Structure formats: C-alpha cells, structure tokens
Amino acid sequence: NAGVTQTPKFRVLKTGQSMTLLCAQDMNHEYMYWYRQDPGMGLRLIHYSVGEGTTAKGEVPDGYNVSRLKKQNFLLGLESAAPSQTSVYFCASSYTQSKPQHFGDGTRLSIL
C-alpha cells in the first residue's frame, strides 16, 4: 500500500498562474483533507471532503478550489496564484472524522 501520495512534490509558480495539486489514497477512506503549513506553524485546514462528490470549506479556503470526483482522489486548485500562497501543502485521509488521519509527504509550492 502506498498510503497517501501527493504530486507534484515541488513546484515554482509565477504570480497569476494556475495549477492543480493531486492527492491519491489507496486505503478506501471516505474523508480527505487539504492543509497548508507555514514555517514554524501548525497545519490549517483549507478544504475537506466527507465522501465522493462532496466538498466543504475549512479554516482558510479563499483562493483555493477542490474536487472529489473519485473516492480515491482529492484535487486542490489554485486559479490565480499569489505569493501569500507560498507554503507546504499536505493532503490527509481518514475513515471517519473521529479516526486518525494519514498524511502524504507534502507539496512544497513557491509563488514568485
């Protein structure tokens, strides 16, 4: 089992460009999450999904969109990247909201 896989691992964008981060899990988890982690800080929830075809806003959703067309995949989109979105992005999944979350190794995104 690969667990949670994030692609790409690194990316540099220019302000205004768009991109999509992909998260894939092979554990048949219902719940999936996107977080961002800024230097020296904990994680902040961007968006999450409680099942295929559903999405919901987290703590810091502005500037991001998500889609969960397949149960195993959760996509995070940046439509018009801004320097404030420079961060490390983590995807996670879990069976339910009260079960441990399993994390990918992150995508390091720099926006110039």
Added chain:
Amino acid sequence: SQQGEEDPQALSIQEGENATMNCSYKTSINNLQWYRQNSGRGLVHLILIRSNEREKHSGRLRVTLDTSKKSSSLLITASRAADTASYFCAWGAGNMLTFGGGTRLMVKP
C-alpha cells in the same frame, strides 16, 4: 492563537530523559490526537484520546486529557535521539481537526 496553543514551543533534552508537551484548546471536542512530524515529512499519528477518557498509554507515550481545563499533555519517557521531531496536538470537533502550533523536540545523544 485564538483556538489554542502548545507549550513549550521548543524543548531540548538529553537521551534517556522524559519529555512533556502541553496542549490547550478552547472549544468542545470529540477527541484529541497527537501527531509527530520529522523534518521534511508528513505528519504521523501517534495516539488518540476520546473526550470521555482521562489517560491513555502507547509504548513510551502517555497522554492525559482534562476536558474541564481544556488541556492535554504528551509524555515521552526514556527519550531517544530518534524521537527528535516536531509534535502537534489536534483537537477534533465535527468533521475537522484543528492543529496546535507544535513543539520542536530535540533529543541529544
């Protein structure tokens, strides 16, 4: 933080000593979880304690939860150099987890 915090922010100890990290939160919770993060990696789940539990053990880890004080602590006993990492608490309410700012632990050989 408006939602909670961890202390200390950083902790340096010698191998063999115990390490204690504290977490405070401000909302009602269903459970509280502790995670570990090695440099450049994702978070790894360590232990989950439910809101109706007061103490839980897993190997060298001991977690306590005091819902009346809205606080939790993580104790790592007989620390090893390999325990060097950042440790995060996360409190669960509804469909979401909220993470604290973390404690950076360094264990010197």
